[in-house]
Amino acid sequence: MQVSREMDAQGGVGASEHHDEHAHHGPAKGLMRWVTTTNHKDIGSLYLWFSFIMFLIGGSMAMVIRAELFQPGLQLVEPQFFNQMTTVHGLIMVFGAVMPAFVGLANWMIPMMIGAPDMALPRMNNWSFWILPFAFTILLSSLFMDGGGPAFGWTFYAPLSTTYSSDSTALFVFSVHIMGISSIMGAINVIVTIFNLRAPGMTWMKLPLFVWTWLITAFLLIAVMPVLAGAVTMVLTDKYFGTDFFNAAGGGDPVMFQHIFWFFGHPEVYIMILPSFGIISAILPTFARKKLFGYSSMVYATASIAGLSFVVWAHHMFTTGMPLFGELFFMYCTMLIAVPTGVKVFNWVATLWKGSISFEVPMLFALAFVVLFTIGGFSGLMLAIPPADFQYHDTYFVVAHFHYVLVTGAIFSIMAAAYYWLPKWTGHMFDEGLAKLHFWCSLVSVNVLFFPMHFLGLAGMPRRIPDYALQFADLNKIVSIGGFAFGLSQLIFLWVVIKCIKGGKPASDHVWEGTEGLEWTLPSPAPYHSFTTPPEIK
Amino acid sequence: MNQHEHYYVPTSSIWPIVGALGLFMIAFGAGHYVPEVTQGKEGFGGWLLLAGLTTIVLMCFGWFGTVIHESMKGLYSAQMDRSFRQGMSWFIFSEVMFFGAFFGALFYARIFAVPWLGGESNNIFTHELLWPDFAGTWPVAATPGGKETEIMPWQGLPLYNTIILLSSSVTVHLAHLSLEKGKRGPLKAWLGLTILLGAAFLFLQAEEYIHAYTEMGLTLHAGIYGNTFFMLTGFHGMHVTLGTLMLLVMWLRILKGHFSPHKHFGFMAASWYWHFVDVVWLCLFVFVYVL
Amino acid sequence: DGYNMTEGVTEFSQQVYGLHMTIFYICCAIGVLVFGVMFYSLIRHRKSKGAQAADFHESTKVEILWTLIPFIILIAMAVPATQALVSGDDDGAGKADLTVQITGSQWKWHYQYLGTDVGFYSLLATPRDQIANRLQKGDNYLLEVDRPLVLPTDRNIRFVITSEDVIHSWWLPAFAVKKDANPGFINQVQTRIKEPGIYRGQCAELCGKDHGFMPIVVIAKTPGDFDQWLAGEQVRIAEKKAEEDKLLAMNRSMDELMAQGEQLYNGHCAMCHQPNGAGLPGAIPALKGSAIALGDLNGHLDIVINGKSGTAMQAFGKQLSLSELAAIITYERNAWGNDTGDAVQAADLHHFIQGTAQ
Numbered sequence A: 001m002q003v004s005r006e007m008d009a010q011g012g013v014g015a016s017e018h019h020d021e022h023a024h025h026g027p028a029k030g031l032m033r034w035v036t037t038t039n040h041k042d043i044g045s046l047y048l049w050f051s052f053i054m055f056l057i058g059g060s061m062a063m064v065i066r067a068e069l070f071q072p073g074l075q076l077v078e079p080q081f082f083n084q085m086t087t088v089h090g091l092i093m094v095f096g097a098v099m100p101a102f103v104g105l106a107n108w109m110i111p112m113m114i115g116a117p118d119m120a121l122p123r124m125n126n127w128s129f130w131i132l133p134f135a136f137t138i139l140l141s142s143l144f145m146d147g148g149g150p151a152f153g154w155t156f157y158a159p160l161s162t163t164y165s166s167d168s169t170a171l172f173v174f175s176v177h178i179m180g181i182s183s184i185m186g187a188i189n190v191i192v193t194i195f196n197l198r199a200p201g202m203t204w205m206k207l208p209l210f211v212w213t214w215l216i217t218a219f220l221l222i223a224v225m226p227v228l229a230g231a232v233t234m235v236l237t238d239k240y241f242g243t244d245f246f247n248a249a250g251g252g253d254p255v256m257f258q259h260i261f262w263f264f265g266h267p268e269v270y271i272m273i274l275p276s277f278g279i280i281s282a283i284l285p286t287f288a289r290k291k292l293f294g295y296s297s298m299v300y301a302t303a304s305i306a307g308l309s310f311v312v313w314a315h316h317m318f319t320t321g322m323p324l325f326g327e328l329f330f331m332y333c334t335m336l337i338a339v340p341t342g343v344k345v346f347n348w349v350a351t352l353w354k355g356s357i358s359f360e361v362p363m364l365f366a367l368a369f370v371v372l373f374t375i376g377g378f379s380g381l382m383l384a385i386p387p388a389d390f391q392y393h394d395t396y397f398v399v400a401h402f403h404y405v406l407v408t409g410a411i412f413s414i415m416a417a418a419y420y421w422l423p424k425w426t427g428h429m430f431d432e433g434l435a436k437l438h439f440w441c442s443l444v445s446v447n448v449l450f451f452p453m454h455f456l457g458l459a460g461m462p463r464r465i466p467d468y469a470l471q472f473a474d475l476n477k478i479v480s481i482g483g484f485a486f487g488l489s490q491l492i493f494l495w496v497v498i499k500c501i502k503g504g505k506p507a508s509d510h511v512w513e514g515t516e517g518l519e520w521t522l523p524s525p526a527p528y529h530s531f532t533t534p535p536e537i538k
Numbered sequence B: 001m002n003q004h005e006h007y008y009v010p011t012s013s014i015w016p017i018v019g020a021l022g023l024f025m026i027a028f029g030a031g032h033y034v035p036e037v038t039q040g041k042e043g044f045g046g047w048l049l050l051a052g053l054t055t056i057v058l059m060c061f062g063w064f065g066t067v068i069h070e071s072m073k074g075l076y077s078a079q080m081d082r083s084f085r086q087g088m089s090w091f092i093f094s095e096v097m098f099f100g101a102f103f104g105a106l107f108y109a110r111i112f113a114v115p116w117l118g119g120e121s122n123n124i125f126t127h128e129l130l131w132p133d134f135a136g137t138w139p140v141a142a143t144p145g146g147k148e149t150e151i152m153p154w155q156g157l158p159l160y161n162t163i164i165l166l167s168s169s170v171t172v173h174l175a176h177l178s179l180e181k182g183k184r185g186p187l188k189a190w191l192g193l194t195i196l197l198g199a200a201f202l203f204l205q206a207e208e209y210i211h212a213y214t215e216m217g218l219t220l221h222a223g224i225y226g227n228t229f230f231m232l233t234g235f236h237g238m239h240v241t242l243g244t245l246m247l248l249v250m251w252l253r254i255l256k257g258h259f260s261p262h263k264h265f266g267f268m269a270a271s272w273y274w275h276f277v278d279v280v281w282l283c284l285f286v287f288v289y290v291l
Numbered sequence C: 001d002g003y004n005m006t007e008g009v010t011e012f013s014q015q016v017y018g019l020h021m022t023i024f025y026i027c028c029a030i031g032v033l034v035f036g037v038m039f040y041s042l043i044r045h046r047k048s049k050g051a052q053a054a055d056f057h058e059s060t061k062v063e064i065l066w067t068l069i070p071f072i073i074l075i076a077m078a079v080p081a082t083q084a085l086v087s088g089d090d091d092g093a094g095k096a097d098l099t100v101q102i103t104g105s106q107w108k109w110h111y112q113y114l115g116t117d118v119g120f121y122s123l124l125a126t127p128r129d130q131i132a133n134r135l136q137k138g139d140n141y142l143l144e145v146d147r148p149l150v151l152p153t154d155r156n157i158r159f160v161i162t163s164e165d166v167i168h169s170w171w172l173p174a175f176a177v178k179k180d181a182n183p184g185f186i187n188q189v190q191t192r193i194k195e196p197g198i199y200r201g202q203c204a205e206l207c208g209k210d211h212g213f214m215p216i217v218v219i220a221k222t223p224g225d226f227d228q229w230l231a232g233e234q235v236r237i238a239e240k241k242a243e244e245d246k247l248l249a250m251n252r253s254m255d256e257l258m259a260q261g262e263q264l265y266n267g268h269c270a271m272c273h274q275p276n277g278a279g280l281p282g283a284i285p286a287l288k289g290s291a292i293a294l295g296d297l298n299g300h301l302d303i304v305i306n307g308k309s310g311t312a313m314q315a316f317g318k319q320l321s322l323s324e325l326a327a328i329i330t331y332e333r334n335a336w337g338n339d340t341g342d343a344v345q346a347a348d349l350h351h352f353i354q355g356t357a358q
């Protein structure tokens, strides 16, 4: 079957009456370009910038947390405000920084990687993006209300989030609703694009892993974001409309909230890591100048992780008083996830083995990812053992775990991706020296920041507290110093990116020596419409 | 086979941002309106919510209008049609998961929470120390805290409604067959009948709600039985309303001569949605009413 | 102490510690192996050293191998984990020598020795001035309470744990006991302490503003000492009851009521309604100038004694004695310019509760 696809924007092809539909082919001018754009690259850039701003805002809240915890005693903020900082920091980082960053990368890269001109549903793409700034404006505005913003943790356990929460809860609920709508539409767009817009010959087992991992992530998103919507809806009705879903007196159960939340929440954490796996699987082969080891088992491993992610949720709830069989079931399933994840790690290491390795900045971040994510995975595995989790649960050991997988995992992979594709996006090489500075500062400070948290947790420091006993003072001081240093290091990143957009050494088409894949066959910077005629895939 | 496909990238459009603004007004408005009404306070929330809803309706007209216009001009390829269809299927899947959350709550309450409150599993103390009088059986006619309600029987209105919705799924399918055969007369008739059945369903459901509220003590706040009952049937009813509106729009479009036997994505989407709503009802009927 | 998990003083906690160290060492070993191979190739297979890339890129055999090996390691971990879990499980059917009901509420613990009338609240004892950095912090800063839970060693103790408001979690690291206190449900967990001593823990579930300020202190005594303590408590409670009855018949002066009231208000009410009675706008109503504090006394008594369901306002009738409540209510009705002039007496509360108010 011969399939050819043309873009009428190229002129001439397709039915001639299309022309009046296309008054202009390049980007429009001014602000309206960004507001009304249907172009995957514009929208990708919007997502990426939005996510970076959210990272700065969420990070500033983390700085408030770290400053308050710098020494024992209450010095800067009231406990209630501290809880708001913790809550909104978590929400912003998860929903505002990491997820939109991945959607931004998907927007930029998926069409380029599969040989498509754009995303399949470009107008919906714009809608998905523009919901987000509004949603987060609502969330942030609630901090300024009487009674304050959400202060019940990003996990908003009932009844703290229902009967005992402030009036801003309704705003929280509705902002989560529209974030969910945005995510679902974004995910639908990704799936439909991958299904329908692959260039001829781009068979499933030739898809770049970034595309594969995003396909599976998108499926997870569509499956669990609506469940989150259901959870917030029940919180809304319990708080305002007299239902008793989470109230024993009415026949409900507060623990039921946790089941529903974590049915969303656990797949959610893999939503925040699977695209990273794809990124790392793109970068390591490039700088090892060697094909990815075990492509197909990588695909199966990703799918297994996604599948398992639906049956492990209650490992967040080992102390809620589940019956024994429940604890055992969720322990075994959770431990099982180490197997496919291990397969990924081993394949990466095997990819490096006997390669011809060089250490450009994307590679540095990717290598750091492999080591540090694995450390985060190990602590995850320890948490999966219920008797031990009785001691770890709700302590800084958990905080250490999830920052390793999220910051040195998700965030590091996003940084790696940004450095990897920045020359393709801007047409310029970034300042290698500054970027290396950014890497080394980040690497050192992030470990000073998060490693001691393991010990704090083991020594017994609970999470979500604004003040602590004296035996935790020394380590907290170190952690805070690491935190400030890591925060400042991110400003270097901002500087590198701006500098690179403004100018720099022109980048070649394949930018890096060992690249493979369609995106590198396009010029740098990539043209406004990616593949106007579908490339041939061998 | 030779297939000539072209890819259509729409130019920039204002409808998405209108939609985003609309959702913003809905969320921000509702976020203020809900505390305001439930606490009897004055505020701008309700108006903002209304403005948001209006904006979304406006967006629907504008956006769908554009899409219909483009489609009628033949700008869309088979690929676009596939994209739309798949997009719609995934959207319906997301709706299934939304209902899944509430079904999950129902099952959890029935299988775990309520028996536990009655002392099952490792909850002997829960029963003995906190709720010694609670029976722990479903349906919960008297909650642990002492709220009472009657239980809605499945015979009567719910059964009629089941029959109505099931037949509407058949009629919409017949309409689809007529469309594919290019028989526009039967198409209009079957689709029209489907819409009437949808409306009838909604009418009877309203009856049922009034009966529940005024005569049975069965309300949204009657404890977990009333909670799950109204949330599930309520969200379902909202979906029936939306589905009926969608079918109505399709009917109007058919009057205007839209759709061909081969290309009728809009119609397909609406009818899929209708079947989905129907399946949800079947689950509801079984798990909320009968069992 | 130190920076590792405590071994604790129960069979279970020591089992947990062992398990923790085992999985930790296994992870370390895997880490050394994986990172070892990785760094070896990073060092040896560098391009700058002239390394040429090989071109192997898949092998079903090794994939199967590195699927199976971790799987086997996991089974090796799961076995002791399962054993520990099963041994620590309490389905409520087992035998206990002593049952203590633990009830969390914002932000304190209540302990009731079931089968006796010994029961009391346990509140943070660290002075506010230390928290606000106006005073030097003591050794047990934030880990000290006014009344610790007293338990016997060498006996099977069952905790039945619940909550009055939000979810709390009762965590005592030395026992490896961490169980959520869920409102409307009761969780149970067993322990058996090996050594007498003082053990400290904290609430381990975010429970609102003062989540960081609801510590747990347990004093473990030998069985003999414990029995003696319990008997003494029972005597003390009987005496206190008699005292209460005496106070019921007494009229205390405004000054006396206000002085005691201020102190109690700051201990029990000020966390929410604030020391100046202004409340927290949008979350907690003010008392200063409020309709309840200035209006009909019975309305005021009702809300303090019975609480307001569906809100954070607790039923203090169960928590404080009548004379204490009388002092607090007097204070609320006369402080911050709420000059009602009402001097509320314990007898007024007694009548209200008995339904014989005038």
Ligand code: HEA
Binding pocket: A155, A269, A270, A272, A273, A315, A316, A334, A335, A337, A338, A339, A341, A342, A343, A345, A373, A374, A375, A376, A377, A378, A379, A380, A381, A383, A384, A385, A389, A392, A393, A394, A398, A401, A402, A405, A406, A409, A410, C027, C030, C034, C070, C071, C073, C074
């Ligand atoms: C990107 C996000 C991310 C990722 C990838 C993970 C990955 C994992 N997580 Fe984590 N987790 C979070 C984010 C994440 N988590 C967050 C945010 C929380 C806290 C939420 C909150 O309460 O606020 C949390 C909390 C959390 C808990 C609850 C702790 C508690 O509250 O008490 C548990 C318990 O089981 C857990 C387990 C795991 C496991 C087993 C993995 C596994 O996927 C890890 C698998 C990886 C490896 C094991 C390493 C590589 C493997 C090998 C080298 C093979 C050989 C290894 C062995 C055989 C051991 N996580």
Ligand code: HEA
Binding pocket: A055, A056, A057, A058, A059, A060, A062, A063, A065, A066, A086, A087, A089, A090, A091, A093, A094, A097, A098, A152, A153, A154, A155, A399, A403, A406, A407, A410, A411, A449, A463, A464, A465, A466, A483, A484, A485, A486, A487, A488, A490, A491
């Ligand atoms: C991807 C997600 C993500 C990311 C990236 C981060 C990043 C950081 N987080 Fe995390 N965090 C979470 C997700 C994340 N977090 C979640 C889900 C929770 C749980 C919430 C809950 O309990 O409900 C949590 C909770 C949490 C806690 C526990 C709070 C508590 O329990 O009370 C702490 C404490 O140290 C912390 C610290 C940090 C720090 C220092 C960073 C740093 O990496 C941030 C670095 C970035 C910046 C600092 C911004 C850039 C710099 C500037 C804007 C310049 C200004 C800089 C200075 C003034 C120095 N986070």
Ligand code: CUA
Binding pocket: C104, C107, C167, C168, C169, C203, C204, C205, C206, C207, C208, C210, C211, C212, C214
């Ligand atoms: Cu009680 Cu935290």
Ligand SMILES: [Cu+2]
Binding pocket: A265, A266, A269, A312, A313, A315, A316
């Ligand atoms: Cu999880």
